[in-house]
Amino acid sequence: MQNTPKTDATLVKNYINGDEYALETLVYKHKQKVYSFIYSKVYDRDVAEDIFQDTFIKVIRTLKAGSYNEEGKFLPWVMRIAHNLVIDFFRKNSRMPKFDNAGEFSIFSVLSDSSLNAEKSIIKEQVESDVRRLVDELPDDQKEVLLMRMYNDMSFKEISERTGVSINTALGRMRYALINLRKIIEKHNIVLTN
Template identity: 45%
Template sequence: MSSFHKLTDDELVSLYTEGCDEAFDVILSRYDAVVHTYIRFSVSDADLAEDIFQDTFIKVIHTLRRGQYIPTGKFKAWLLRLAHNLVMDHYRRVRGEGARLQSFDNDDAAPVEKVADSNLTAEEQLIELATIEELEQYLSVLPEVQQEVVRMRYWEDMSFREIADATGVSINTALGRMRYALINLRKMMGMSA
């Protein structure tokens, strides 16, 4: 299987559609963390995030087996778009209950892991965590589309092209959403825009 790791996504997809299950294992190992993290940042419930994660890869399997995926060299963006659509489907189903994209819970380890990986002192790490929590409070006030682009850009480290592909908008729209999100955050934080 180690030789499979050198293959492109589209080559792995081709092998999988020809019956090589090992190729799918490589795809899964290549993208499970980024898809899971994206979903986890989009929903506050860990069990729900796990369900959506599994549904995403089940949908990938069905789409690939039916030959409905068209290789374009943008498999990651397509995969994140599937995950995004399933998250949005969930929120559409529960919209009547006032649901919206939520920030991660206080017990979520993602910001802690990011700070723990740094070379900061313990005191600096506590300050950094407080700053992250404060930023999350500000983010929760933004419109959902602005929250999403900020999280994808800064937490997922995605390019604007990847954000545009994953959310199904133009790159200019993704850039505009980021611009307005930053303007709104600066206003809320009392900074000059």
């Protein structure tokens, strides 16, 4: 009985109760899967290593704060944290200027702008096509306000003038559009980010 491998849930519980070794076991158990996932997105060992470390720093903080509630779903939870950190990495770096560090190692020399933009546009296109499909299910008046606001970046004052309704009505339609979008997402069991 002593040698049977412990489940993730048991290891998490043991770690929360002060067994530091339990976390080491969890990291060792899932390192390959989590690291491979991160590396497959960034194609850079140093960056992947950093994001991997950040992922487990976040895991430790959440566990120590007592706010972990993914009972029995430890690995999917860790993968979700890693996925979000990868997206944050691309968001941050695609906006940063390209530095020319004379002779020094620079992350930007490894990750060319085109690979950053490719990743960013793939994520953006996927989310946009998912969102467009959902928006199509909204009633016309709500869809109209949502599209004007989100895609044309119009103010509620402009929307009210264009549609001939009061600002409050435009705000109300936007509010209902968002409420309905949430319902549609739940109805279809859609996950917009993994």
